[in-house]
Amino acid sequence: MDKIILNQYQSYYDISEKKGAVVDFLVGKINYISKTSANLEIYEEFSHLYEEKSNILQKKLQRIISNRINFTIIPTYLCNMNCEYCYEGDLKRIKKIMDIDYAEAIVKLLKEILKDERNKDIEFNILGGEPIMQRNMKFYDYLFKNIQNLSVSYKLNFITNGLEIKKYIKNLKKYGITTCQITLDGSVETHNKRRIPIDTTINSFERVCESIDCLLENNIYTYVRVNIDEQNINDLPELSEVVISKKWNNFKNFHIYLYPISFSGHNPNKIYLEECEILNKVLSIFKSMPQKNRLFGLDFHGISFIDALRGNETPPLKFVFCDACRNQYVFDALGYIYSCWWGAGRDEFKIGEKFGNEYVLDDNRINKWRNRNITTISNCIKCKFKYICGGGCSYKAILRKGDLFKGNCYSFDKIIESYLRYLNDYQ
Structure with a gap:
């Protein structure tokens, strides 16, 4: 033995x-x-x-101080689609949108943050609702013109449903777009059933495919996200054929990945499969597919760590889970700043507010969020997975346990074992 x-x-x-x-x-x-x-x-x-x-x-x-400033902007909660699992829920009823006054206040705050040290990495994430709509363009025009006048470099990512990309591609390039995340949820039938345009004459699947073509043709790094659950897992073989037929996988600036759905703002009581169960179903389908069709990245907890080790690369290590506990500021059209975009609309996530023509930050709340890490979460201190987990999602910790300083734990052992077995048999 x-x-x-x-x-x-x-x-x-x-x-x-x-x-x-x-x-x-x-x-x-x-x-x-x-x-x-x-x-x-x-x-x-x-x-x-x-x-x-x-x-x-x-x-x-602990000594590593992030030089990155993350400004995430939600210019509107309005959307031109009605996706069945949209996390925003009732927030979509809010009709207010950001105007030039908001843009001025955001630029003013950025100047204040950059006052002492201008060599920071600046990243903008624009999401919604749906960020790429006509009603938001005036706000973007003013915002990015003034940011560009600061003579600072920045990365700009739009997270979009993709319905209007072709119409506004010139605008996006003018703003300095770096990357774009867009969702494609399976076959034509499945995608159109899950991701439904308000304008019912639009074929969502076809429009998204056209948008991906447009982004790649304009040399914009394109992340295609597949929100995966029981409904669309069986579509993966067909979706892989779509990617190959359109030759998207030949582009170096293209990446398609699977993200397990765990929450719905429309129906917060809905129960989704555990992440490890979803992964097992995904890997089972992969086994039935030709090797060249297994082109999906896997955004499951612990997978990137194993992939890094297998590729003789330095694995990503975490002191915190995400930017919500670093230098992230999430702005919405109601005039609030949040630590986390999942927490938009909830008081416990607020870290600042707009008064008049400027934003006022709440230092006590910011310090509380910046203090959430693997040394201050009790169930992380002696956990073997803490350096690949970072304490887990703070939003889900509050949602499920009512406490920012509780860890949101994942089934790392089950996920990693399933993945290693798959790699041993099929790689």
């Missing part, structure tokens, strides 16, 4: 009858084990050496 000793930052995965794997989540390493007997004895031992290594890594991560 074989004996394997694991420390507090390692997990063993039984990936086949003849093969096992030990993944080290602190050092960042996979050791494959050839099994010499049917049974293994797994022992877990606390290692002070690994705890010392963890403390050193943690101090390094």
Whole structure:
């Protein structure tokens, strides 16, 4: 009988009858084990050496100060579609939109933030509602003209349903668009059933395909997101054929990925499959597809860590889960600033407010959010997955547990084991 000793930052995965794997989540390493007997004895031992290594890594991560400023702007909650799982829910009823006065206040705040140090990385994310509509163009014209007058470089990402991209591509290029995220949810029938335009004469699937063509032709990095759940998993083979037939996968600035749906603003009581269950169904379908058709990235927790190790790359390590606990400011048309765009419209996420022609930040609330990390969340402190998790989504921690300083945990072991088994059998 074989004996394997694991420390507090390692997990063993039984990936086949003849093969096992030990993944080290602190050092960042996979050791494959050839099994010499049917049974293994797994022992877990606390290692002070690994705890010392963890403390050193943690101090390094704490010293890293993000130079990136993330301004996420929601110019309107209005939308030209009615998607069945839209996370905004009742917010879509709000008719107010951002005007030039908002643009002036945003630029003024950016100047204040840049006053002491101008060599920061600036990133703008524009979303909605639907951000690419005629009613928002005047606001963008003024906003980005004035930002460009600051002579600072920035990245600009639009998150859009894609209905109006062709119509406004010249505007987007003038604003300096860097990347665009657009959603395609399966076959023509499935996509059009899930993502429904207000104008029922529009074929949503065809319009999105035209928009992807337009973005790629204009050399704009295009992320195509497939919001995956039980309804559209079986569409993956057909959707992969669409990508190949349109030759999108030949573009270096194209990436299509699967994102598991876990929440619906329209129906917050709806129960979705666990992430690991969705992944198992996805991988089962992958097994039936030709290798060249398995072109979807997998935005499931822990997958990017394993992919980095397999590619001999430095795995991404997290001290916090996302920009909500760093330098992120989310502006909406009601005049509030939030820490997180999922939390827009909720008081506990507010970190600032517009008064007159300027924004006033609430330093106490900002400090509270900036203090959420793997050292201040009690169930993260001794968790082996903390450096690839960062404490989990703060929005879901508040939604599910009512406490910002509770971790939102994921089934890392189940997800990673399923993925390693798939890689062993089909890669």
